[in-house]
Amino acid sequence: MKCEERMDRVYIADIAEHEGKEITLKGWLYNKRSSGKLWFLILRDGTGTIQCVISKADVDEATFDVCGELTQESSLEVTGNVSPDKRAPSGYELQVTRVKAVQIARDYPITPKEHGTAFLMDHRHLWLRSSRQTAILKVRHEIIKACRDYFDSNGFTLVDTPIFTPAACEGTTTLFETDYFGEKAYLAQSGQLYSEASIGALGKVYCFGPTFRAEKSKTRRHLTEFWMVEPEVAFADLDDNMDLAEQFLSFIVQRVLENRSEELKALERDTAPLERVVPPFPRITYDEAVDILRKNNVAFEPGGDFGGGDETVISEQFDRPVMVHRYPAAIKAFYMKRAPEDSSKALGVDVLAPEGYGEVIGGGQREEDYDTLVARIEEHDLPREAFDWYLDLRRYGTVPHSGFGLGIERTVAWICKLPHVRETIPFPRLMHRLKP
């Protein structure tokens, strides 16, 4: 009995398989219209939307009246016949025989008209139901799945790294401090150091988790809590690292193009720039990037890091992501290996996404020599005892190794061409936003 009921339940995405049959849909009322003796209910169920038509002539009075009670976002079950209709955007509508209200929603705050982002963010738990937001969440899901699939099928082992950490990984950014049974602990800003330990066991690893930055950044590219996937590879130099980065990023973009074209279309994303994201990516040095800025009359202090506007100018010179390597060592983290031909440069690489989305990948080759690393820790005024275990990795079978981190939200924002990263994560954490 119960099984039979279940068999009748159909998802809107599968509606075409049930043409001419009576089925039951379960979902929420997206919108409704009436025309006297007709009701048009727009139902959504997470897989799509469909128009359900109720004609007064075809149903009993109670069923027809229930439709009048239904409000936006009321939950309901609708039974009817699947019929093709040229006027329907999906090609099908449901000729309804029965309507069951599960719950009548009262005063749903998000109307089908314009709202400001502050209001929508206050109602993020409900805003997620909108077609645009569900499209973004599905692209995000696809990107995350592509990350995992790429590494899983290329010999990497997932190694989860801790979120509570005893000290700053890089000593550069501001971390969130927590009380850990009377001791200070910090929320992780990267899993990299732990991944470096893991390659000693497994060779090729990646970690994937939330990371935290307490910087008081207020820009379209910043969240205080964001997700990062970080591969780390033993016996890999900077060039190997760039090979991996371009293969990996291309794989992600092509996967989204293959599997989420409907969502990209719903987001009105021009896919032509994404189709060009195939290897090889241009590789330029920091000094060459500075030349580009000079030729474009951008005021820039050589030796410094690029700002968001600088990154845009650099990336505009290319039709696909560009890899900028060999940054001044002074502006990079202590663990970065110096370039053999010029010790003032670090073997780091940033991948800048096109269309002004800036840095989506940052990484490089790590310093593997014990004495050099000790000297770097001292130069950066970092507490050596905090890095005892990290130095052990250089003491027991050290090897050249490299890795990078990909910021998920920036990648989603770029692929979906969104104006702000806050829409790329279900519940964003920003400087001024901790709720909902």
Add this chain to the structure above:
RNA sequence: UCCGGAGUAGCUCAAUGGCAGAGCGGGUGGCUGUUAACCACUAGGUUGGGGGUUCAAGUCCCUCCUCCGGAGCCA
């Protein structure tokens, strides 16, 4: 932290220092093919808080709060 901008009906926004308004949403009624449906009627306000100038302040001044955009920093 710095620079700039904004707070008026549930939402999006108007309002020369002179009666606080519209659209949407809500409510009521109408319509058998609507596509953010439409038509008519209707309810809805301590103009972010406090102080000041003025006969008179949503509007001008001071102050505080909140939010938005950008910078720095970063992915």
